[in-house]
Amino acid sequence: MSNIFYLMGKSSSGKDTLYRKLMEQNRLLKGIVSYTTRPQRAGETDGKEYFFVTEDEMKAMEQKGIVIEKRVYHTIYGDWSYFTADDGQIQENGCDYLLIGTLESYMKVxxxxxxxxxxxxxxxxxxxxxxxxxxxxxxxQKKPNYEELCRRFLADSQDFCEENIQKCGIEQRFSNYNADQCIKEINNYMKKNKK
Structure with missing residues (x-):
């Protein structure tokens, strides 16, 4: 049975960098790409960091019943949704999977x-x-948005408070001050939990 390793942490904790490096180092680890209705940032590629979809496309997926979890963020530009779908990315093929999300989405997955x-x-x-x-x-970014950056930063204090971390049953944490050391510790954790 394939495992799903769920990478999470506050914004700018280095999740994307760790994800990319873990994927490069582990041949039998497959990435799961989440979906979002937010605009692409400079340097992002559709289908790599996220699948960028419209509100209508998201609603169609919800009607099909394949949306596992969805979060909506009320930004200064309007509501942006992020979600995970049962879209065939996860298969029983001997590989484990890596996914980035939040505490809330982790619990639903x-x-x-x-x-x-x-x-x-x-x-x-x-x-x-x-x-x-x-x-x-x-x-x-072409148009830096410091207001949204501050909103995300402050929201993370509530979303990732100690009480919420405990509710999720998270016992082990990985400090990302040195990416190489952090990746080594995550790789050891994944090996330990390999079925």
Whole structure:
């Protein structure tokens, strides 16, 4: 049976970088691409970081009953949805899977696929470092949106509070101050939980 390793953490904790490096290092690890209705950022590729879809496309998938979980964020530009779909990406082919999400989405995916298959990979970074990373990333955008950056940063304090982490049953955490060390620890964790 394939496992799903669920990568999560506050914004700018390095999830995308860790995801990319883990995928490069692990031949038998397949990525699961989530969906979003938000606009693509500079440097993003449809089908790589996310599948970028319209509201109508998302509603059609919901009507088909293939949306496993969905989150809606009320941004200064309107509502942006992020969701995971049972769209055939996960198969019983001897591979394990890696997915990026939130605590809330982790719980729904774990309920859908079963807690014996879904393993949390919670990434931590000190808030000052995260804020610096977020500002540096935003400065690279054609139209930097610092207001939205601040909204996300503050919302993460509530979404990823200690009480919510505990409710999810997350026992092990991975500090991402040194990406190579963090990846080594995650790889060891995945090997330990290989079925």
């Amino acid at each position: 774990k309920k859908y696929y079963g807690e014996k298959r879904v393993f949390p990979v919670y990434i931590e970074v000190e808030d000052g470092i995260r804020l610096k990373r977020a500002i540096e990333r935003e400065m690279q």
